[in-house]
Amino acid sequence: MKKYSKIIAVAAAACLMVGALSGCGAKEEAEQAAEAVKEEVKDAKEEAEEKVEEAVDAGKAVIAGDTYVMGCSADFPPFESFDDDGATIVGYDVDMMNEICSRLGIELEIQDMNFDSVVTAVQTGKIDFGVSGMTITEERKENVAFSDPYFEAYQAIVVMPDSELKTYDDLVNGEYKAGVQLGTTGDIMATDVLGERVSQYEKYSDALAALLSGKVDCMVLDLNVAKAFAKANDLVLLDDPFGGEEDIEYYGIAMAKENTELLEAVNKALADMKAEGFFDELDAKYAEE
Ligand code: ARG
Numbered sequence: 001m002k003k004y005s006k007i008i009a010v011a012a013a014a015c016l017m018v019g020a021l022s023g024c025g026a027k028e029e030a031e032q033a034a035e036a037v038k039e040e041v042k043d044a045k046e047e048a049e050e051k052v053e054e055a056v057d058a059g060k061a062v063i064a065g066d067t068y069v070m071g072c073s074a075d076f077p078p079f080e081s082f083d084d085d086g087a088t089i090v091g092y093d094v095d096m097m098n099e100i101c102s103r104l105g106i107e108l109e110i111q112d113m114n115f116d117s118v119v120t121a122v123q124t125g126k127i128d129f130g131v132s133g134m135t136i137t138e139e140r141k142e143n144v145a146f147s148d149p150y151f152e153a154y155q156a157i158v159v160m161p162d163s164e165l166k167t168y169d170d171l172v173n174g175e176y177k178a179g180v181q182l183g184t185t186g187d188i189m190a191t192d193v194l195g196e197r198v199s200q201y202e203k204y205s206d207a208l209a210a211l212l213s214g215k216v217d218c219m220v221l222d223l224n225v226a227k228a229f230a231k232a233n234d235l236v237l238l239d240d241p242f243g244g245e246e247d248i249e250y251y252g253i254a255m256a257k258e259n260t261e262l263l264e265a266v267n268k269a270l271a272d273m274k275a276e277g278f279f280d281e282l283d284a285k286y287a288e289e
Contacts, residue, residue: 009219024182026038027163031202032255034085040150047131062104062105062106062261062265063106064104064105064106064264065105065106065107065226066106066107067100067106067107067108067109068106068107068108068109068128068129069110069111069126069127069128070093070108070109070110070111070127070128070129070130070131071096071111071112071117071118071121071122071126071127071129071130071131072089072093072111072112072113072118072130072131072132072179073094073108073111073112073113073114073115073118073132073203074089074110074111074112074203075115075166075181075205076132076133076204076206076222076225077091077225077228077229077232077288078091078092078225078228078286079091079092079093079132079133079224079225080092080093080094080131080132080133082112084261088187089110089112089122090210090280091286092151092285092286093131093133093135094110095282095285096150096273096278096279096282097110097129097131097253099184099269099273100253100266100269100270101268103269103272103273103280104265104266104269106206111127113181113286114183114202115132115181115183115184115202115205115219116182116183118125118130118132118134118254119140119143119254120142120143120233122143122144122254122255122256123144123256123257125256128255128256128262128275129253129254129255129260130144130253130254130255130256131253133153133225133251134251134252134253134254135153135239135250135251135252136149136187136249136250136251136252137185137230140144140254144254144255144257145254145255145257145258145263146252146253146254146255146258146260146266147252147253147255147263147266147270148252148260148270148271149219149250149252149254149268150250150251150252150253150270150279151250151251152248152250152251153223153224153248153249153250153251154221154223154239154240154242154243154247154248155190155220155221155222155223155243155247155249156220156221156222156223156226156227156237156238156241157171157178157184157188157219157220157237157238157240157242158211158218158219158221158226158229158230158235158236158237159217159218159228159235159236159238160210160211160212160217160235160236161234161235161236161264163217163218163236165217165218165238166211167238167239167240168238168240168243170192170219171194171217171242172194175197175201175213175217176197176217176218177197177198177216177217177277178190178194178197178198178199178209178216178217178218178219178220179199179201179207179208179211179215179216179218179219179220180198180199180201180207180219180220180221181200181201181202181204181207181221182200182201182202184218184221184222185222185249186219186220186221186242187220189198189220189242189243189247190220190242191197193242193243198220199215199216204219204221204229207219207221208229208233210274211235212233218238221240222249223241224286239255253266
């Protein structure tokens with residue numbers, strides 16, 4: 001704007017000069033000056049056009065005002081679950097993504113899906129973010145990119161209050177059956193150790209129903225979610241984790257591998273939010289749920 005008004009002022013001065021000097025032999029000089037001003041205007045226009053193009057290029061990954069879709073399996077309290085209205089998805093992941101998207105100047109839409117569809121949905125561009133309390137694993141990293149970690153978990157075991165199953169060793173050495181959500185790290189770990197004794201369900205609600213009706217003897221799932229299920233359904237969380245200390249997991253936000261600008265923007269927002277204490281607030285809000 002500033003530059004243009006300066007150019008216009010110079011152009012006006014040049015026009016005046018053309019008028020004043022015409023007929024006194026300096027006309028040519030004035031015309032040259034006017035020509036030079038024209039050139040300057042042209043350059044400034046080109047420069048401005050280039051800037052717009054650059055901005056559009058950079059904006060390919062994060063287009064302000066656009067709607068970005070997050071996919072999750074909304075059966076995983078306190079990270080994502082349906083509110084009492086049965087329609088709104090709420091939780092830790094939702095709060096986190098709302099904050100990230102507001103920092104990026106983009107709109108967030110949330111879609112419920114089966115957990116084992118989330119990675120493919122990101123990979124095929126059906127959704128922009130896979131945010132589902134999803135553990136960063138080497139296998140998943142072959143298909144999607146992950147943000148920096150934002151939460152830590154391990155696999156826990158939940159049983160009915162009157163269960164004879166009391167330790168990890170009981171589970172491994174006995175005849176007990178375990179329910180898991182299909183495609184989760186709990187599924188992978190439990191199937192590895194228990195084989196046929198594992199039943200896979202598409203949603204945790206189905207695994208829970210199987211536990212409550214005695215079809216399985218326990219559920220293997222992420223600690224914080226195990227706590228939430230135990231509290232809501234009067235279940236017992238075993239002291240032993242499933243597996244060992246080395247089986248610690250970190251949650252990340254899955255994005256398309258090609259979209260490196262989006263990944264960088266999300267990581268920057270995450271880092272700022274960590275530094276500003278946003279996650280301490282989230283942890284406090286959702287602890288013990
Ligand atoms: N953290 C585990 C995994 O990544 C379980 C995630 C399940 N998430 C869900 N929203 N049901 O495999």
